[in-house]
Amino acid sequence: MSETRYCEVQDLHDARHELAEIRHHIHQHPELSYEEVDTARFVADKLEAWGFDVTRDVGGHGVVASLKCGASRRTVGVRADMDALPIREQTGLHYASVHDGKMHACGHDGHTAVLLGAAQQLAKTRNFDGTVHLIFQPAEEAGSNSGAEQMIADGLFERFPCDAIFGLHNHPGLATGTFGFRAGPLMAACDTVKVRITGRGGHAARPHLAVDPVVIASSLVMALQTVVARNVDPTEAAVVTVGSLHAGHAPNVIPEFSTMEMSVRSFSADVRATLEQRIRALITTHVEGYGGTAEIEYIRGYPVLVNSEAETEFARQIAEELVGADHIIAPFPPIAGSEDFAYYLQQRPGCFIRLGNGEGRPMLHNAKYDFNDDNLTIGAAFWTRLVEKFLAKDRA
Template sequence: MTTPFHGVQLADLAPWHAELTALRRRFHQHPELAFAEHHTAATIAQLLDEYGYDVTTGVAGTGVVGTLRLGDADRAIGLRADMDALPINEENTFDYQSRQPGIMHACGHDGHMTMLLGAARYLAATRRFNGTLNVIFQPAEERGFDSGGQRMVDEGLFGRFPCDAVFAMHNHPGSPCGRLMSRRGPFMAAGDRVFITMRGVGGHAARPHLAQDPVVGAASIIMALQTVVARNVPPDKTAVVTMGMLHGGKALNVIPAEVQLGLSVRSFDPAIRALLRQRITDIVQLQSASLGLSAEIKYVEGYPVVCNSEAETTLALQVAAELVGEDNVDGDMAMLTGSEDFAYLLQARPDCLIRIGNGEAQANKMLHNPGYDFNDNNLVTGAAYWSRLVERYLPPRAS
């Protein structure tokens, strides 16, 4: 006779809310940038050791993996949380604000780590699964290229810590707190970066005819790039080309000899990704040549598309509905033009990335905003969700 599955409920972890909140705020006070998460990693490793996990540190530099094996099943699951903060000066004034000037957890990684640690603690205490659990704390998600997720996979993450599937969670400001959201297939965009250096001939502002002005060239290119999506990408496809950096000149009476520009490029389709690269390159080179300038382009292909696996996403959404109810789950969330280096993990294993609402009041303090803060009301929900997912993916032996 098979014992019916009951699974963890929100009430089971509710008594831990104050402890999880204190831990999350401790992380928030001590943010660290990509591949420098030494204090963060030490804290995670100590806690996992206390919970009874086999702990491996130094994975891809500062990453930490905790492994817990129970029973005799050979099935394994991976749960991943990101660790790094951002080079942003925090504007919040609460008592747990960042103690590191110019660095803050403006993307909620402090909350992601805490939710996973809460689940790790609960699962070690209840021991209600059969198989292997790997909790993966990944460095350097925010780099955009040469990231922690990429390094972990390249350095043999899944050879060292076998997983049949891997899952991740990210908070989502503007959606109701605790609402769980995902979609099958393409979910988050590929993200590329373009660094452009335009060179001309500097000169006196009063004699522009004797110079070759890269500032004018930069302005021309910026406007021309606005046509890349509008006039080259089919209307039923999604793409974004954003000029995020422009540096040139130091004095009003000097025409500089050089200007730097930086682009962020997002797409979901490999053919569109290639088209964007070709059109951006052509526009930069041809516009520069028409003005007697030269242009050096460094085109860096960043994170791939996050493409959620069918079976794993179906399970993830079922578990979400069991925990918070169908009304608090969106299984057909719109595709997001943000990027995530969890994409590298999904290229190696079946996966699902799920989003958790951070609160509608956060709509004007989105991710990467100096006034952002993770919603502590999500800590119990996230920890309970991970716990229930593990219990469902690695069901205990029938009694």
């Protein structure tokens, strides 16, 4: 009996040109979160043409493509995101965005093309026993009420059961074709805090008759830097960054109010709760100590992304078989960015993977960023092999 053969990168060689054309088309026609109508239609039409059972409009513009082979009841999900960012592209590429102020600056065009490449290969070879659900998700960049949340609320895992779920994101600065894996917390929770400080306006020459919200805000920025330094265990990681501070319009007027916004990031639920408690308390008491009042809007964003042990090791082994141990980084360093794939991992075991987009290339969310087409066949082969081995006939 011959040994089962699983997908190799060279198996996708003939598909490289088509995958590049798919990626360039998506890149050229970016759609922002909640607006992915044409992208979803483009994706769904291709999947239907390849023989998948396609469900459209899952949790908004989400697309789920299912393919069953054999008699096994085992299932696996693989997700790609589809939305773009409100950035004016500066790449000068022949396939640059035709929608001014909208751009695929995070590589979601590449993630989608990679999963479409795997879909085409899986439909062609059907070398697995079970059901694969390919999840094309909208609104990852939303920050809150995201595509993952909406698809889950629309019954994603009830309608399309997954024993495990996997996702992937490109990583500029890491060599092309290099995979990064980390079990446990990989990406941070990200919360946003909006504060309005109300004082008492007045003349710049008579500050004793006013309550200056500019002074209060300036002092508060510095006080907030103690939250992590003096409230979080030094072995834990957290970030509090005030990214926006506004007050007044004239040099001779003490304004009535000031506003600030901050980003709060953490890698554990306990630290996240501590940060919120301390930030709320500090803002309130600090502002009141100066004679002002504070209104606080604390917006919880994506939670900590926590990869499960077994699924991370399984995915790592797949990548090592595909590209060799020299192209694997495990454990990969934690990432302070956030990702709504975390919501899936709260529901099912799985792994979120990083794939190098090339050294010296523009970073994510940069107007000159572009997904590296050299990763199209590597990524597609990885997803194909992962599905084949996860749903292998001889796998328990």
